Amino acid sequence: MGMRILAIAAILLPMIAGCTEKMQETPPLLPLPQKAEYSNGYFKIDGTKDYAALAECCIDEALSGTMGKEGYQLEITRNGIKINAAAPAGIFYAKKTLKQLTTPDGVRLARIEDRPRFPYRGFHLDVSRNFFSKEEIMKLLEEMANFKMNKFHFHLTDNGGWRLKIEKYPLLTELGSSRRTQDWFDWYVNDRHFCPEDTEGAFGGYYTREDIREIVEFAEERFIDVIPEIDVPAHSDPVFAGYPHLNCTGTTSGNGEFCPALEETYRFIENVLDEVMEMFPSEIIHIGGDEARKVEWKKCRRCSALMEKEGLTDYDQLQVYLIRRVHDYLKAHGRIMAGWDELMKDEELTDAWIYSYRGEKHGIDAANRNIPTIMVPGEALYLDWWQADIDLEPIAMGGYSPLHKFYMFNPLPSTKEEAFANELLIQSKAVENIDSVGVIRKGNEKYMKGVQGCLWTEFVETEAHLEYMTFPRLLAIAEKGWSQAAGAEGWKDFTRRAGYQNAALQQRGIHTFDMHDAPLITAIGQADKSSRVSMTCEQYDGEIRYCIGKGANLTANSTLYTEPFHITKDTDFTAGVFREGKLISYLRKTTIEAGKDKYPDYPQRWPW
Ligand SMILES: [Zn+2]
Numbered sequence: 001m002g003m004r005i006l007a008i009a010a011i012l013l014p015m016i017a018g019c020t021e022k023m024q025e026t027p028p029l030l031p032l033p034q035k036a037e038y039s040n041g042y043f044k045i046d047g048t049k050d051y052a053a054l055a056e057c058c059i060d061e062a063l064s065g066t067m068g069k070e071g072y073q074l075e076i077t078r079n080g081i082k083i084n085a086a087a088p089a090g091i092f093y094a095k096k097t098l099k100q101l102t103t104p105d106g107v108r109l110a111r112i113e114d115r116p117r118f119p120y121r122g123f124h125l126d127v128s129r130n131f132f133s134k135e136e137i138m139k140l141l142e143e144m145a146n147f148k149m150n151k152f153h154f155h156l157t158d159n160g161g162w163r164l165k166i167e168k169y170p171l172l173t174e175l176g177s178s179r180r181t182q183d184w185f186d187w188y189v190n191d192r193h194f195c196p197e198d199t200e201g202a203f204g205g206y207y208t209r210e211d212i213r214e215i216v217e218f219a220e221e222r223f224i225d226v227i228p229e230i231d232v233p234a235h236s237d238p239v240f241a242g243y244p245h246l247n248c249t250g251t252t253s254g255n256g257e258f259c260p261a262l263e264e265t266y267r268f269i270e271n272v273l274d275e276v277m278e279m280f281p282s283e284i285i286h287i288g289g290d291e292a293r294k295v296e297w298k299k300c301r302r303c304s305a306l307m308e309k310e311g312l313t314d315y316d317q318l319q320v321y322l323i324r325r326v327h328d329y330l331k332a333h334g335r336i337m338a339g340w341d342e343l344m345k346d347e348e349l350t351d352a353w354i355y356s357y358r359g360e361k362h363g364i365d366a367a368n369r370n371i372p373t374i375m376v377p378g379e380a381l382y383l384d385w386w387q388a389d390i391d392l393e394p395i396a397m398g399g400y401s402p403l404h405k406f407y408m409f410n411p412l413p414s415t416k417e418e419a420f421a422n423e424l425l426i427q428s429k430a431v432e433n434i435d436s437v438g439v440i441r442k443g444n445e446k447y448m449k450g451v452q453g454c455l456w457t458e459f460v461e462t463e464a465h466l467e468y469m470t471f472p473r474l475l476a477i478a479e480k481g482w483s484q485a486a487g488a489e490g491w492k493d494f495t496r497r498a499g500y501q502n503a504a505l506q507q508r509g510i511h512t513f514d515m516h517d518a519p520l521i522t523a524i525g526q527a528d529k530s531s532r533v534s535m536t537c538e539q540y541d542g543e544i545r546y547c548i549g550k551g552a553n554l555t556a557n558s559t560l561y562t563e564p565f566h567i568t569k570d571t572d573f574t575a576g577v578f579r580e581g582k583l584i585s586y587l588r589k590t591t592i593e594a595g596k597d598k599y600p601d602y603p604q605r606w607p608w
Contacts, residue, residue: 171242
């Protein structure tokens, strides 16, 4: 009898424990999967850390209709792990999810069906203004893959130096890849000359063919396309250090732009692209096409003669002429040309890809013209802008783009309200007339291919600083590119997951920015002359408290912020973030004017 009672108790006890066990927290997956159900408990095998190796994987091409090439099903039960996908990329991403589900207790029991929202989830890195080693590039590629990002936009040439060895034009790197000063700002303002690569103490560098092969291979293994950018016709100072005859003046004086009227210019670009296409299998080749000032073109007799011959009536058309020739060359070689949104000046353009960097407008226009588009608005998604307060942070290009702004930007604005909300982030104030904002037409959403964070490195000299500017903000790009849009209601949970993943990045040796603790206070003016005030911070478990009035004393008993509210007169706020009754941030003081919009901003540092 006694034995029987014991036996029953042994069966009942775990069941009772199971019933009273608290619901476990949702795992901090980033990006958020499309569909996930979790059960309490774990699949665990003692001594195992690499659960991906234990997964039973099955590729079934018939699944591509429902999950595409990158989607997957992942099931973790107490008996084991099963992955189904239509292609190897799906298996790869399922394993990335598995890794994020792994804890010291084992892998969380889950059933996940997942696929990306956009086919393009990118990170852009400028290695021209400052050069970074291939080892650092690979470190970044590894982290991109961890967060299911799949396009690395490699900005290889610009005014800071030429970074790609071209066999046919050795002077590009011999004379155009090194400077006597690393400080780009100082160099750009005071010198702007390159020095031979063997100059003692010179700063610079470039990638050899072998380096590129290694980088491309490393990326391919992680399902990342490396998209090279060779920027023409502007931003080409380093070319003229060795080949001055290719610009209008025939000098190295640094006007930075090719002469579009020289056949030699096209021969050069085509020869360079031949080698680029040999090195990079990417279907998309980025040719820049941005920020041509055309100052020398206007004084050049050859340029005038070409315009007359071709019937071109202005200098924008002369640029279109050059870009079209480059486009045709790439097309003839089976590649797709991509460029910054100046390419939209060509009204007949259809089969190039556009990167909308000057706000959202050009991206919306492009998608509506059936042109594949990537959203990279500088004002919202550039990683060289300040991510926290100007007086506490290392030098940045300017402007203010905290994690919140990255998260809130909507790459697919299909209603006036969504486009309007984007403009508040882009302009730091609301647009006067909501009807002036375009939207992506119904049916044209498919031309919005995705989203990208861009790091320009004018002020970024070290690997630590590079990582600091990139993370955690790139996590918001990863989320935006993969997950369904959640908007403001998703932000709080995003800070939980991003906080967790940011700490994981730090454990993996990435020098990230710590999630900011100070409150962000924004306002949107209303038609009735009131303002709707919102407060947030990047600390998931932080409480924001505020008080009103100049000289007001903020304490742990001050008003707790819970949701947006309206003010009807100009109001001085003092706010801070508390945890367990203790102030953990410095105080944020700001004045919100009734009826006015406010998204904090900082001045730009552009020297041009
Ligand atoms: Zn010219």
